[in-house]
Amino acid sequence: MKFSHTLNGRKSGPGWGLAFGLLMTVAGIGLWCDAKLSASASSYDEPLGIAALLIGVFAAIYAVHELRPR
Secondary structure, eight states: OOOGGGGOOOOSSSHHHHHHHHHHHHHHHHEEEEEEEHOOOTTTTTHHHHHHHHHHHHHHHHHHHSSSSS
């Protein structure tokens, strides 16, 4: 009989997801601020910054949700 359902192993995925989310959020804020403050910004810089910001925020929220004990 297998008792694998009784093991309480912690997965490192949510921790890496939180780190990825925070990194993407900071990168998105940086790209967006650079596009807003730069005179020579292309038309793709601002949407790319906003997309990176949204991906980072959603990834961080999901990772925090998975880290919370049930």
